[in-house]
Amino acid sequence: MGRLIVIEGLDGAGKRTLARGITAELTARGCTVSSAAFPRYSEDVHAELVAEALRGEHGDLGSSVHGMAVLYALDRRAAADALRAHLAAHDVVLLDRYVASNAAYGAARLHQHADGEFVSWVRDLEITRFDLPRPDLQVLLRVPAEVAADRAEHRERTEADRDRDRFESDASLQQRCAEVYAELAEAGFWSPWVVVDGATDVDFGVLVDKHVLG
Numbered sequence: 001m002g003r004l005i006v007i008e009g010l011d012g013a014g015k016r017t018l019a020r021g022i023t024a025e026l027t028a029r030g031c032t033v034s035s036a037a038f039p040r041y042s043e044d045v046h047a048e049l050v051a052e053a054l055r056g057e058h059g060d061l062g063s064s065v066h067g068m069a070v071l072y073a074l075d076r077r078a079a080a081d082a083l084r085a086h087l088a089a090h091d092v093v094l095l096d097r098y099v100a101s102n103a104a105y106g107a108a109r110l111h112q113h114a115d116g117e118f119v120s121w122v123r124d125l126e127i128t129r130f131d132l133p134r135p136d137l138q139v140l141l142r143v144p145a146e147v148a149a150d151r152a153e154h155r156e157r158t159e160a161d162r163d164r165d166r167f168e169s170d171a172s173l174q175q176r177c178a179e180v181y182a183e184l185a186e187a188g189f190w191s192p193w194v195v196v197d198g199a200t201d202v203d204f205g206v207l208v209d210k211h212v213l214g
């Protein structure tokens with residue numbers, strides 16, 4: 001059975017870059033890796049609806065925190081069997097965002113904290129009811145919200161199809177989200193966590209040896 005490793009953090013924190021670095025280190029050690037990123041915009045109808053709602057379609061759906069969170073959660077539920085199959089076939093399954101993204105962003109939008117009603121609602125829905133595979137480790141890539149915003153803004157200018165949506169451009173929301181993420185990691189939400197300082201260059205080799213391979 002492979003290890004399920006999740007990367008979490010703000011938009012622009014460097015999650016995609018970290019996933020590539022971890023994959024290269026694991027491959028160099030002879031491990032097989034399967035990677036995925038949520039939301040699966042091009043693969044799942046729920047994620048497609050999320051993208052449309054973020055563009056202002058579907059009436060007031062985009063303004064409903066719980067409505068959007070249900071769609072993000074259904075995207076993961078639809079992926080659960082494939083995730084289990086990948087865990088059976090690979091040494092490591094690496095995810096760029098998972099359940100904690102729903103917890104952190106939703107709580108931040110509602111001005112709640114990790115011990116609030118929204119996070120326990122996400123827990124009841126995705127962990128208890130949908131019974132999604134549990135991570136072996138969640139990696140919080142922590143960077144100051146301003147650094148993440150600068151990187152996301154730079155990426156928006158330099159890469160195709162990486163435009164920020166209205167939530168990703170909301171500085172105070174990102175700041176609150178960073179706080180909830182730190183609280184989730186501190187509380188050990190659903191699994192052990194490791195917090196990685198993403199403001200400087202991350203040592204992928206040390207992270208893999210000390211934490212990813214357990």
Ligand SMILES: Nc1ncnc2c1ncn2[C@@H]1O[C@H](COP(=O)(O)OP(=O)(O)O)[C@@H](O)[C@H]1O
Nearest residue numbers: 010011012013014015016017151155198200201
């Ligand atoms: N450690 C780092 N130092 C400086 N820039 C970085 C670092 N990690 C990522 N970046 C850059 O920041 C931008 C956002 O990174 P990305 O991995 O796409 O973030 P995310 O997937 O978390 O949104 C990209 O342009 C990337 O090249």
Ligand SMILES: Cc1cn([C@H]2C[C@H](O)[C@@H](COP(=O)(O)OP(=O)(O)O)O2)c(=O)[nH]c1=O
Nearest residue numbers: 011038039072097098101102105106167168
């Ligand atoms: C996966 C997930 C993402 N989100 C939020 C975080 C981001 O603000 C937004 C989009 O995710 P993101 O990974 O940033 O996608 P992209 O940069 O390719 O558009 O969705 C949730 O609120 N809940 C979730 O379960």
